[in-house]
Amino acid sequence: MKRKKITVFTPTYNRAYVLENCYNSLVRQTNKDFLWLIIDDGSTDDTKELVEKWKNENKIEIIYVYQENQGMAGAHNTAYKMIDTELNMCVDSDDYLTDNAIEIILNKWEQCDKSNTAGIVALDMYKNGEIVGTKLPENIKHEKLYDLYNKYNVKGDKKLIYRSDLTKKFEYKITKGEKIVSSACKYYQIDQLYDLNILNEPVCVVEYLQDGMSSSVKKSYIKNPHGNMEFAKVILSIPNATKINKFKQAVNYVANANVVKQKKKTIEGKGRIYTIICYPLGILYSKWIKKEKKKMEKS
Numbered sequence: 001m002k003r004k005k006i007t008v009f010t011p012t013y014n015r016a017y018v019l020e021n022c023y024n025s026l027v028r029q030t031n032k033d034f035l036w037l038i039i040d041d042g043s044t045d046d047t048k049e050l051v052e053k054w055k056n057e058n059k060i061e062i063i064y065v066y067q068e069n070q071g072m073a074g075a076h077n078t079a080y081k082m083i084d085t086e087l088n089m090c091v092d093s094d095d096y097l098t099d100n101a102i103e104i105i106l107n108k109w110e111q112c113d114k115s116n117t118a119g120i121v122a123l124d125m126y127k128n129g130e131i132v133g134t135k136l137p138e139n140i141k142h143e144k145l146y147d148l149y150n151k152y153n154v155k156g157d158k159k160l161i162y163r164s165d166l167t168k169k170f171e172y173k174i175t176k177g178e179k180i181v182s183s184a185c186k187y188y189q190i191d192q193l194y195d196l197n198i199l200n201e202p203v204c205v206v207e208y209l210q211d212g213m214s215s216s217v218k219k220s221y222i223k224n225p226h227g228n229m230e231f232a233k234v235i236l237s238i239p240n241a242t243k244i245n246k247f248k249q250a251v252n253y254v255a256n257a258n259v260v261k262q263k264k265k266t267i268e269g270k271g272r273i274y275t276i277i278c279y280p281l282g283i284l285y286s287k288w289i290k291k292e293k294k295k296m297e298k299s
Helices: 016-027 047-057 071-082 101-111 145-150 184-191 213-223 225-237 243-259 263-267 272-277 279-298
Strands: 006-012 034-040 062-066 087-090 119-125 158-163 196-205
Touching (some): 016 034, 016 047
Antiparallel strands (some): 087 158
């Protein structure tokens, strides 16, 4: 069998009730040069049986992997280790692709300098056709993801399609007892190697469900101090990061290091001058985090 060009991977946890929307959108694709990799992160519903039914239909190529629950970062790490196609993109279990998404993406990829680009950044949209956040800049062909948001003031989630050899280079660092690490930790490190090509067209329809991560950002932040520290370290290491962003993340780093009783780490490595300056503010912020954590534990 000919090797597919792109892997669409979907981490899922107890989303059998909505996963069919994603499946149907993949069946409708005008270009079938893809495979669907499903990482079942410990579901206890009928996800497995549902996927088996789809595999038996043989309408698209599906790879199904079940693992004990490891959270977003663990599911992504598993996916990136398995992917062997040239490109990959994550489509969440409550989202689905536009009918010509794969065709648009691969046509764009054919026009790119493949040896000198990280991949493609495209648009997400809501069911009503409205673009999520803002469009991408019209006057540039490629840019770093960080600069799109911090230099060009792009807003909202975007669909990221990466070269698989690059996504394999950077693994999410997971601390025992935590499950969330910002996906930007990987993306901003790839930024230091190559830019993303800009595709100002919607390729994915998104829906933010109540049981999704976006509905519990504060809770996720409080419960994942090491993950917060990892994100702060990445920002502090970016040469082109804005000073205000570095100051914010230095406070974030100091605060979370204090929460996990690792104060000494705040003055190590790149960006240490920022953590030294922001140390008092970080300690104050850590008190708020500890207070909120106690509230969560009581509720």
